[in-house]
Amino acid sequence: xxxxxxxxxxxxxxxxxxxxxxxxxxxxxxxxxxxxxxxxxxxxxxxxxxxxxxxxxxxxxxxxxxxxxxxxxxxxxxxxxxxxxxxxxxxxxxxxxxxxxxxxxxxxxxxxxxxxxxxxxxxxxxxxxxxxxxxxxxxxxxxxxxxxxxxxxxxxxxxxxxxxxxxxxxxxxxxxxxxxxxxxxxxxxxxxxxxxxxxxxxxxxxxxxxxxxxxxxxxxxxxxxxxxxxxxxxxxxxxxxxxxxxxxxxxxxxxxxxxxxxxxxxxxxxxxxxxxxxxxxxxxxxxxxxxxxxxxxxxxxxxxxxxxxxxxxxxxxxxxxxxxxxxxxxxxxxxxxxxxxxxxxxxxxxxxxxxxxxxxxxxxxxxxxxxxxxxxxxxxxxxxxxxxxxxxxxxxxxxxxxxxxxxxxxxxxxxxxxxxxxxxxxxxxxxxxxxxxxxxxxx
Amino acid sequence: xxxxxxxxxxxxxxxxxxxxxxxxxxxxxxxxxxxxxxxxxxxxxxxxxxxxxxxxxxxxxxxxxxxxxxxxxxxxxxxxxxxxxxxxxxxxxxxxxxxxxxxxxxxxxxxxxxxxxxxxxxxxxxxxxxxxxxxxxxxxxxxxxxxxxxxxxxxxxxxxxxxxxxxxxxxxxxxxxxxxxxxxxxxxxxxxxxxxxxxxxxxxxxxxxxxxxxxxxxxxxxxxxxxxxxxxxxxxxxxxxxxxxxxxxxxxxxxxxxxxxxxxxxxxxxxxxxxxxxxxxxxxxxxxxxxxxxxxxxxxxxxxxxxxxxxxxxxxxxxxxxxxxxxxxxxxxxxxxxxxxxxxxxxxxxxxxxxxxxxxxxxxxxxx
Numbered sequence: 001x002x003x004x005x006x007x008x009x010x011x012x013x014x015x016x017x018x019x020x021x022x023x024x025x026x027x028x029x030x031x032x033x034x035x036x037x038x039x040x041x042x043x044x045x046x047x048x049x050x051x052x053x054x055x056x057x058x059x060x061x062x063x064x065x066x067x068x069x070x071x072x073x074x075x076x077x078x079x080x081x082x083x084x085x086x087x088x089x090x091x092x093x094x095x096x097x098x099x100x101x102x103x104x105x106x107x108x109x110x111x112x113x114x115x116x117x118x119x120x121x122x123x124x125x126x127x128x129x130x131x132x133x134x135x136x137x138x139x140x141x142x143x144x145x146x147x148x149x150x151x152x153x154x155x156x157x158x159x160x161x162x163x164x165x166x167x168x169x170x171x172x173x174x175x176x177x178x179x180x181x182x183x184x185x186x187x188x189x190x191x192x193x194x195x196x197x198x199x200x201x202x203x204x205x206x207x208x209x210x211x212x213x214x215x216x217x218x219x220x221x222x223x224x225x226x227x228x229x230x231x232x233x234x235x236x237x238x239x240x241x242x243x244x245x246x247x248x249x250x251x252x253x254x255x256x257x258x259x260x261x262x263x264x265x266x267x268x269x270x271x272x273x274x275x276x277x278x279x280x281x282x283x284x285x286x287x288x289x290x291x292x293x294x295x296x297x298x299x300x301x302x303x304x305x306x307x308x309x310x311x312x313x314x315x316x317x318x319x320x321x322x323x324x325x326x327x328x329x330x331x332x333x334x335x336x337x338x339x340x341x342x343x344x345x346x347x348x349x350x351x352x353x354x355x356x357x358x359x360x361x362x363x364x365x366x367x368x369x370x371x372x373x374x375x376x377x378x379x380x381x382x383x384x385x386x387x388x389x390x391x392x393x394x395x396x397x398x399x400x401x402x403x404x405x406x407x408x409x410x411x412x413x414x415x416x417x418x419x420x421x422x423x424x425x426x427x428x429x430x431x432x433x434x435x436x437x438x439x440x441x442x443x
Numbered sequence: 444x445x446x447x448x449x450x451x452x453x454x455x456x457x458x459x460x461x462x463x464x465x466x467x468x469x470x471x472x473x474x475x476x477x478x479x480x481x482x483x484x485x486x487x488x489x490x491x492x493x494x495x496x497x498x499x500x501x502x503x504x505x506x507x508x509x510x511x512x513x514x515x516x517x518x519x520x521x522x523x524x525x526x527x528x529x530x531x532x533x534x535x536x537x538x539x540x541x542x543x544x545x546x547x548x549x550x551x552x553x554x555x556x557x558x559x560x561x562x563x564x565x566x567x568x569x570x571x572x573x574x575x576x577x578x579x580x581x582x583x584x585x586x587x588x589x590x591x592x593x594x595x596x597x598x599x600x601x602x603x604x605x606x607x608x609x610x611x612x613x614x615x616x617x618x619x620x621x622x623x624x625x626x627x628x629x630x631x632x633x634x635x636x637x638x639x640x641x642x643x644x645x646x647x648x649x650x651x652x653x654x655x656x657x658x659x660x661x662x663x664x665x666x667x668x669x670x671x672x673x674x675x676x677x678x679x680x681x682x683x684x685x686x687x688x689x690x691x692x693x694x695x696x697x698x699x700x701x702x703x704x705x706x707x708x709x710x711x712x713x714x715x716x717x718x719x720x721x722x723x724x725x726x727x728x729x730x731x732x733x734x735x736x737x738x739x740x741x742x743x744x745x746x747x748x749x750x751x752x753x754x755x756x757x758x759x760x761x762x763x764x765x766x767x768x769x770x771x772x773x774x775x776x777x778x779x780x781x782x783x784x785x786x787x788x789x790x791x792x793x794x795x796x797x798x799x800x801x802x803x804x805x806x807x808x809x810x811x
Contacts, residue, residue: 046754046757047758048756048797048798051732051735052730052732055718055733055801057727057728057729057730057731058721058727114650221737251675251738252675253719253734254733254737255720255733256718256719256720257735259731260731278648280649280723281720281722284723285731308724321653322652323723324652324653324678324679324681324683326678326680326720327722327724328681329702329704329705329706330706332701332702333682334660334683335682337653339653339657340650340654343618343621
């Protein structure tokens with residue numbers, strides 16, 4: 001119980017009950033909905049100004065925040081077994097193949113990419129639902145990748161997860177009190193008689209009625225169930241929350257409620273988020289820093305303004321141009337967009353060199369021969385592409401040749417020494433490689 | 444217009460469609476009996492779609508989007524669902540039509556594609572067999588070989604690589620995007636004049652979604668069909684639809700052209716939808732403002748305007764008008780084609796002065 005009891009007062013305005021009756025809110029459907037909805041509302045007298053104030057603007061980046069989690073060259077290969085009696089391993093699904101990034105303390109980083117790119121696997125590695133094949137995950141001086149399950153147990157309270165589907169992630173035969181209180185009993189944090197008060201406190205934090213601790217998940221709506229899942233993740237005061245598509249199963253109007261709740265929680269309890277989602281607009285709102293994944297690798301990582309404003313990787317550009325934009329209504333017709341042909345290749349046998357080259361319009365010989373390093377090209381911007389450049393301004397010759405010691409076709413130049421030292425550094429360096437001058441520069 | 448021989452019923456439809464829109468829905472009401480009493484899922488709904496045009500229907504789950512479209516397709520159980528009002532597809536009244544005549548229309552003059560392609564395709568039959576069946580049902584004189592050729596042609600048309608080989612695959616051998624394409628191929632195999640797409644891209648990645656939306660638009664241009672697209676993604680609406688129908692609790696609450704609805708909306712529910720989704724290009728100062736509460740139960744809908752318990756602008760209406768009187772669907776200020784169901788006296792000023800500064804500050808500067 002390290003929480004400040006005053007903290008929740010801000011989230012939860014008082015005397016809702018009386019107002020709700022006046023505004024006719026009691027007519028909202030069945031009794032359960034009625035009782036819970038008014039609590040979930042928390043909107044006082046429902047005028048626009050006060051409701052708008054509860055909505056958050058996009059999260060801001062704190063560039064000086066220390067890293068709470070440092071992921072370095074993380075790998076996860078799943079074996080593919082042959083059929084038959086003797087099930088030999090005949091290959092590996094390279095779900096995550098050497099990714100590096102940092103999650104700042106109390107901040108959030110977004111992982112985006114198409115389905116099958118390894119973003120959910122990354123989340124499950126960090127929560128150690130899988131044991132990684134290689135690499136390290138430094139969390140407060142411990143390497144989560146190396147710990148045994150037994151050594152991992154005390155650390156699990158610091159790294160918790162919010163799941164995508166609120167219908168399957170809650171046990172239908174347990175009451176909300178049991179679900180939210182289970183982590184307390186597993187970790188024996190508080191005596192048995194203190195579990196219920198803590199559960200009720202948590203339910204209040206996430207905007208549910210604390211008196212509903214003895215109800216079952218089926219008595220709640222989708223948005224309310226997701227709140228239960230969030231309460232469970234918060235039970236042990238985690239320092240890092242892995243949110244795997246936390247809103248994609250919810251209705252549009254409810255999505256905004258949950259996103260605002262997560263932002264409240266983040267500012268209140270200083271929790272760091274690894275936010276995994278395929279909805280680029282939600283990620284842009286929630287995360288000041290974003291990593292774009294393609295086929296098990298990070299292809300571009302940087303702050304929000306860079307990734308959404310001037311992305312340098314052809315895949316990021318294609319991904320962003322594919323998002324339908326509400327503002328298009330004023331213009332009419334479809335937006336100009338970059339067409340990606342075909343499907344994502346199989347991660348069992350990924351393309352050589354750059355994994356995106358099979359669908360990339362700029363791909364040349366070098367892309368098949370040499371894998372592009374994740375090169376820092378700005379203060380908070382890294383990209384893995386031989387032809388990195390802003391949309392419409394991709395260079396004609398590879399920008400990475402000097403660093404890698406190869407010629408324009410990707411063949412090694414005799415005598416040349418690869419100078420690149422930044423291949424697997426998780427954070428950002430003070431100096432970076434400038435694409436226009438092809439020199440290392442700094443601030 | 445099309446490359447294949449026009450069948451009888453679509454020929455009849457073609458004759459009738461020359462005057463007026465292809466699909467006309469008037470005062471539609473759908474009621475389901477339940478143990479707790481009758482639930483009216485759709486009420487007083489009227490709209491029309493012309494050939495070559497796209498209507499977008501938006502709203503939360505339970506707002507009656509899918510129920511109304513299923514009524515058009517005649518997919519409700521006529522023994523239990525009570526449907527009143529009028530639905531005319533190419534001049535044919537569909538409400539009360541016999542099941543056998545309905546079958547002649549369904550899949551032929553009109554077709555539907557669903558959200559979950561894996562659930563909509565039969566797992567035991569090959570893709571080709573399912574396409575051929577859809578063709579043979581409405582072309583009794585066609586041979587099996589014709590049907591197979593047509594199936595391959597359609598798979599090719601929707602962009603499945605190597606269609607002559609993939610036609611013998613089972614649905615599970617297709618990727619998510621390919622399944623959606625196969626279902627679109629099945630829907631379009633009889634050149635329907637009306638295509639209803641119920642959340643056609645919700646389960647797909649953005650890149651695949653863009654491919655499917657492109658495909659739908661190309662096919663619409665080619666076949667000149669009327670399209671209804673049901674979605675909760677306002678971005679999809681902005682890029683695809685000509686007109687937009689916003690539904691709440693079974694009623695139309697706002698109707699207009701896409702530009703009217705998305706740039707000058709006049710109903711607080713539409714404002715709520717716009718403010719609760721972030722945008723990839725909006726200012727980072729824009730707030731994400733949810734619609735408070737949950738959608739109402741249709742078993743006991745709120746009196747007056749069904750949105751009033753969640754409406755944050757109800758305090759601007761004099762007296763208790765919102766909670767006692769259902770607002771009529773009346774023309775809005777931006778044009779005669781723009782209809783809204785709201786008591787707010789001056790919605791344009793409220794939207795511009797209060798809502799827009801919070802949800803899209805950058806748009807405000809442009810208009811000044």
